[in-house]
Amino acid sequence: MKKSVVIVEMGLRDGLQNEKNVLDSDTRVEFAKRLIEAGTKRVEIGAFVSAKWVPQMAGTAEVIAKTHSLVKSGAISKKIEFSVLVPNERGMQDAIESGVKEVAIFAACSESFSLKNINCTIDESFKRFEPVMALAKKHKIKVRGYLSTCFGCPFEGKVPEARVLKLAQRMHKLGVYEISIGDTIGVADVGQVESLFKKLKKVVPVKKLAGHFHDTRGQALANILAAYKLGVNVFDASLGGLGGCPYAPGATGNVATEDVVYMFHGMGVKTGLNLDKLIQMNSWVAEKIRHPLPAKVGKVGRLMPLGKVVR
Ligand code: HMG
Ligand code: MG
Numbered sequence: 001m002k003k004s005v006v007i008v009e010m011g012l013r014d015g016l017q018n019e020k021n022v023l024d025s026d027t028r029v030e031f032a033k034r035l036i037e038a039g040t041k042r043v044e045i046g047a048f049v050s051a052k053w054v055p056q057m058a059g060t061a062e063v064i065a066k067t068h069s070l071v072k073s074g075a076i077s078k079k080i081e082f083s084v085l086v087p088n089e090r091g092m093q094d095a096i097e098s099g100v101k102e103v104a105i106f107a108a109c110s111e112s113f114s115l116k117n118i119n120c121t122i123d124e125s126f127k128r129f130e131p132v133m134a135l136a137k138k139h140k141i142k143v144r145g146y147l148s149t150c151f152g153c154p155f156e157g158k159v160p161e162a163r164v165l166k167l168a169q170r171m172h173k174l175g176v177y178e179i180s181i182g183d184t185i186g187v188a189d190v191g192q193v194e195s196l197f198k199k200l201k202k203v204v205p206v207k208k209l210a211g212h213f214h215d216t217r218g219q220a221l222a223n224i225l226a227a228y229k230l231g232v233n234v235f236d237a238s239l240g241g242l243g244g245c246p247y248a249p250g251a252t253g254n255v256a257t258e259d260v261v262y263m264f265h266g267m268g269v270k271t272g273l274n275l276d277k278l279i280q281m282n283s284w285v286a287e288k289i290r291h292p293l294p295a296k297v298g299k300v301g302r303l304m305p306l307g308k309v310v311r
Contacts, residue, residue: 004270006042006234008210009035010254013044013085015242017056021289025062031285032067035239036080038277044104045082048091054246060084064098083144087118089131096139103136105129106146107171109164110153117247126170133174145176146212150196151188154249161196165203172204179209180236185251186216193226201230210234213255215241220255221263235260240282240293256295258282262302275302
């Protein structure tokens with residue numbers, strides 16, 4: 001097992017897409033800046049999806065433009081990698097115009113979720129990816145892929161492993177550099193994670209696999225640990241455990257970044273993130289979205305000598 005992992009920050013996309021209070025672009029840029037100051041190297045900064053479908057992601061182009069200005073001025077580290085979610089060619093055109101160097105495409109492992117989330121079948125979604133991949137190649141843009149509902153679908157229930165394996169191979173053949181295996185509704189358990197990732201490793205190199213666990217049933221940390229023990233080193237998480245998917249009924253937020261960092265640091269596994277800064281961000285984000293966040297460590301802080309708690 002590697003002694004370091006990479007955490008891909010989802011707060012600004014998967015996190016905010018499910019919030020009632022829509023944050024303005026300046027607040028989103030400040031969110032990104034604080035994440036970077038806490039050591040975050042990979043951030044999904046927004047989504048070029050339809051504003052009618054996900055109004056929270058409107059203004060993504062402005063957020064990117066303002067963040068790029070901060071990078072240019074030296075206020076934000078140049079080492080940061082921003083990615084943006086795109087569902088189709090139109091989204092990809094917007095991404096190119098925005099100047100991002102990475103995008104993420106997403107497909108479901110259940111037809112009903114695909115229809116509810118992007119209004120097309122799984123096959124149609126893969127057809128939409130062809131022009132996206134061609135444009136990515138032309139413009140030298142890295143592409144990450146998500147597979148959603150890998151462990152269960154809010155409309156269809158259990159999803160067969162064989163289908164996930166087939167779609168992971170299909171996504172891999174498209175040429176994405178990494179495939180994030182999504183537990184969209186936080187239904188997976190350790191048994192399922194071990195079983196699926198053992199099989200996935202045989203069809204996609206493990207270094208190209210990432211874990212994307214929502215914490216709906218409190219299993220996300222255990223699932224991450226199980227995947228890590230099988231050689232997975234990249235995990236998606238969102239500050240404070242923000243978010244969920246507006247088209248996945250019952251889905252709550254991603255596993256909280258602070259909780260994942262606490263677990264890995266406790267095991268001596270490096271994340272490159274500053275836990276205290278993340279904990280301090282928790283209350284800042286909670287104030288902006290006007291409700292407390294579900295993160296455990298982020299909420300109570302960590303124990304310090306003499307019984308003091310860092311908040
Ligand atoms: P549609 O209505 O079928 O699209 O939506 P359409 O092609 O018929 O176009 C309708 C209108 O949308 C047109 O505008 C298009 O120009 C426009 P109008 O003529 O009506 O003015 N349009 C767009 N506008 C902005 N950006 C675009 C775009 N494409 C078309 N890219 C569509 C299809 C895919 C656009 C829609 O269903 C959509 O935006 N869905 C996004 C849903 C979403 O963002 N869900 C959450 C993210 S996925 C997730 O959270 C899971 C994940 O975290 C992993 C996990 O947890 O498993 C990644
Ligand atoms: Mg998600």
